[in-house]
Amino acid sequence: MDLLSRKATCNSHGQDSSYFLGWEEYEKNPHDVVKNPHGIIQMGLAENQLCFDLLESWLIQNPDAASFKRDGQSVFRELALFQDYHGLSSFKKALADFMSENRQTRVSFDSNNLVLTAGATSANETLMFCLANPGDAFLLPTPYYPGFDRDLKWRTGVEIVPIQCTSSNGFHITKLALEEAYEQAKKLNLNVKGVLITNPSNPLGTTTTQTELNILFEFISKNKNIHLVSDEIYSGTAFSSSEFISVMEILKTNQLENTDVFKRVHIVYSLSKDLGLPGFRVGAIYSNDKDVISAATKMSSFGLVSSQTQYLLSSLLSDKKFTKNYLRENQRRLKNRQRMLVTGLEAIGIGCLKSNAGLFCWVDMRHLLSSKTFEAEMDLWKKIVYEVKLNISPGSSCHCEEPGWFRVCFANMSEETLKLALKRLKKFVDNGTLSRSCQVGESQSLKSSRKKTTTTVSNWVFRLSFHDRDAEER
Numbered sequence: 001m002d003l004l005s006r007k008a009t010c011n012s013h014g015q016d017s018s019y020f021l022g023w024e025e026y027e028k029n030p031h032d033v034v035k036n037p038h039g040i041i042q043m044g045l046a047e048n049q050l051c052f053d054l055l056e057s058w059l060i061q062n063p064d065a066a067s068f069k070r071d072g073q074s075v076f077r078e079l080a081l082f083q084d085y086h087g088l089s090s091f092k093k094a095l096a097d098f099m100s101e102n103r104q105t106r107v108s109f110d111s112n113n114l115v116l117t118a119g120a121t122s123a124n125e126t127l128m129f130c131l132a133n134p135g136d137a138f139l140l141p142t143p144y145y146p147g148f149d150r151d152l153k154w155r156t157g158v159e160i161v162p163i164q165c166t167s168s169n170g171f172h173i174t175k176l177a178l179e180e181a182y183e184q185a186k187k188l189n190l191n192v193k194g195v196l197i198t199n200p201s202n203p204l205g206t207t208t209t210q211t212e213l214n215i216l217f218e219f220i221s222k223n224k225n226i227h228l229v230s231d232e233i234y235s236g237t238a239f240s241s242s243e244f245i246s247v248m249e250i251l252k253t254n255q256l257e258n259t260d261v262f263k264r265v266h267i268v269y270s271l272s273k274d275l276g277l278p279g280f281r282v283g284a285i286y287s288n289d290k291d292v293i294s295a296a297t298k299m300s301s302f303g304l305v306s307s308q309t310q311y312l313l314s315s316l317l318s319d320k321k322f323t324k325n326y327l328r329e330n331q332r333r334l335k336n337r338q339r340m341l342v343t344g345l346e347a348i349g350i351g352c353l354k355s356n357a358g359l360f361c362w363v364d365m366r367h368l369l370s371s372k373t374f375e376a377e378m379d380l381w382k383k384i385v386y387e388v389k390l391n392i393s394p395g396s397s398c399h400c401e402e403p404g405w406f407r408v409c410f411a412n413m414s415e416e417t418l419k420l421a422l423k424r425l426k427k428f429v430d431n432g433t434l435s436r437s438c439q440v441g442e443s444q445s446l447k448s449s450r451k452k453t454t455t456t457v458s459n460w461v462f463r464l465s466f467h468d469r470d471a472e473e474r
Contacts, residue, residue, distance in 0.1 A: 022381075026391040031417070041421045044391040046202060046359045046472045047412035048237070048276035050333040054326050055275070058316060065315035068308060079307040085300055087116040091310035094317035095284060099269060101323055104241045107248045109286060115296040116310075118303035119283040120233045120270035120474040121151050124196075126303075127266060127285055128156040130295045131227050137161050137190035138229075139181045141173050143362075143398035143405070145202045147472065152196070161185040161192070164401055170353060171204055171362075173197075173212045178219055194227035194264075195220065200234040200244065203398050203407035204362045205338070205355030207244045217250055220264060227264045233474060236274030236327055238357040239335040248286075263289040271313065272474055273359065274330065280309050283474070334359070334411060337418070341410040344422035348429050359411040363392075366404030368432065377403040388428045390421055 022044050031039035059066050068076045089111070096109040117123040132138065134157025140148065141163040152158055163181040165171040178195075185192045195216060199208040220226045230247040238244035247265050256262055267286040272278035282305050285296050317323060341361055342352050353362040369376040374396050381394040395405035410418060 022385055022391045022393065025385055029389075031389070033417070038389065040385065040389045040391050041417060041424075042391050042412065043409050043421060044393045044407070045412045046273065046409050047278060048273055048330070048334075048359055049412050050337060051276060051326065051330050054322075054329060055277075055316075058319070058322055062315060062319075065312050068311060075311070079311055083304075083307045085304055086297060087114075087305065088307065088310040088314060090318075091314035092116065094314045095271075098317045098323055099235075099286070101320075102236045102241070102274065102327065103244070103246050103249065107246060107252055109248070113286055113288060113293055115285040115287075115293055115300055116305045117283040117285060117296075117300050118281040118305060119272060119278070120231065120268050121147070121283070122300075122303040123268045123270070123283040123285045124148070124151045124229075124231065124474075125156060126296050126299045127229055127268065127292075128152050128158045129299060130292050131229075131266075132156065132158045132193040133191075135159065135190070136193045137185045137188075139163050139178070139185065139192060139195045141165050141171075141177075141197060143171070143203055143395055143400035145198060145472075146393070146397045146399075147474065148196075151474075158193075159188075159190055161188070161190065162399055162401075163195075167353075167364075167402055167405075170206070171201075172209065173215060175215050175218075178215060182219075182223075192223075192226060194229055196229040196231065198231040198234070199247070200232075200238055200357035202234060202358060203360060203393065203395075204353060205358035205360055206353070206362075207238055207357050210245060213245060213247065213250050214254075217254065217256070217261065221259075221261050224260065227266065229266050229268065231268040233268065233270045234273050234358050235269070236330060237334055237359060239331055239338070240356065241327075241331070243356050263287075263292075266292065270474055272472075275326075277313075278472070278474070280313070281305060282309060282313065337410050337415075340415065340418060341408065341422075344419075345408075345425075348422070348426045350425075350429070360407050360409040363406045363408045364404065365406055366402070368429070369404050372403060374403045380404075381406070384425075384428070388424050390424060 026040045026042050026044070029039045030036065031041045064070065064072065068074060068079055092111040092114050096111040096114055099109045100107060117126055128138070137159040138152060139161050142165050148160065153160060161181050161184055163173060163177050165173060165177060182192060197208060197216070200206060201208065216228055220228050228247060232246060235244055235246065247267065251257060251262060251265060265288065268283070269286065270283040271280065272282070287293055287296070338355065338361065345352060345363060351364045353364065355361055365380065366372070368380055370379065377394055377396055381392070384390050384392060393407040395407070396403065398407060
């Protein structure tokens with residue numbers, strides 16, 4: 001008899017993806033300005049550290065919230081005792097209002113339609129349990145967040161069928177690509193239960209356009225049993241609020257509130273990216289379907305948000321002056337930092353997909369590949385991690401069908417660290433260009449150096465471990 005269950009021993013978690021393996025290499029040798037200046041710089045972490053000063057300043061000015069007091073009196077005991085898994089009504093209202101403010105109040109959210117979860121990871125999985133049976137499928141546009149292979153599939157048994165998007169049109173969703181994915185699922189005898197998008201996109205750093213959203217709504221309107229899930233965890237990272245369009249806005253502008261489509265559109269949200277609080281584990285499901293809300297609320301008992309966290313954030317999000325200033329300043333800082341990365345890469349001769357949101361850029365290194373293959377992409381990625389000592393995410397880990405694209409994060413480090421990363425990458429690219437231009441008469445020292453590099457890369461070995469950790473703590 002086997003000691004562990006099939007679920008515990010199966011290999012469907014996705015932990016052996018290059019996305020996770022790069023993390024392992026970073027954790028063995030993390031860069032530190034003082035203690036380890038030559039270590040690996042983490043550029044594979046979509047984490048927002050640019051506005052901690054604003055959050056910490058608010059905490060100093062509002063000591064009662066951080067010390068669990070109300071009107072100067074401790075509420076610690078109240079928060080420490082049992083709480084209903086529906087969550088604190090004050091926090092749910094504050095969160096619903098913040099989601100609306102994030103969208104310039106173009107739409108409003110009913111706190112009764114919110115289900116709190118321990119991060120967006122839990123929210124996405126809970127929705128899969130609510131909407132699909134094992135063996136059913138969801139369509140996802142590529143490239144997509146590598147963690148979805150774990151979040152959507154591992155425990156639920158749901159399958160993912162890619163909607164293949166390409167660089168020829170900036171990786172936009174097309175009607176043809178959507179229909180082809182749907183037909184592919186039917187050929188595989190998979191029952192399609194929904195489409196899931198990230199808006200703004202991870203890893204592209206782009207907002208979903210009105211045209212793309214209309215294509216998706218036309219598709220689910222035609223197919224009566226298909227849901228649309230919009231993971232809007234990066235909604236507050238759009239550099240201009242006017243460029244981000246929530247699916248709830250489409251329901252309103254297209255006058256779909258009283259149609260059957262209304263109940264088949266759902267949102268996943270979290271405070272992990274907009275507020276930079278992944279460690280607080282605050283996520284949410286928003287749905288207009290009362291049955292989905294009821295089922296998801298029951299399931300949320302397996303991953304609750306602590307009452308202390310809810311109390312603190314309820315106070316913070318209810319401060320409208322703070323949230324308004326925070327959202328505006330966060331957008332400004334992200335835009336400036338993204339421009340710093342893009343400009344630095346352009347100076348090296350590396351381009352990026354034009355982006356307007358997110359904590360990362362979709363970087364085009366196809367010209368640095370030795371051949372137009374995913375093997376060459378992996379070779380380049382290993383050199384960048386091991387020699388350049390930058391952990392970035394290869395496009396293949398995001399299911400991109402074109403080798404040579406990489407996701408590079410910019411908001412989880414200081415300006416000085418980003419400048420160092422660009423300096424390292426420039427040296428690598430310059431040396432690579434020199435090597436390619438060298439002819440038969442190159443010096444013996446260069447030959448020896450290149451031989452040493454090749455040997456090092458060929459001896460690259462990753463430890464294939466299996467540990468249950470949210471890579472980006474969504």
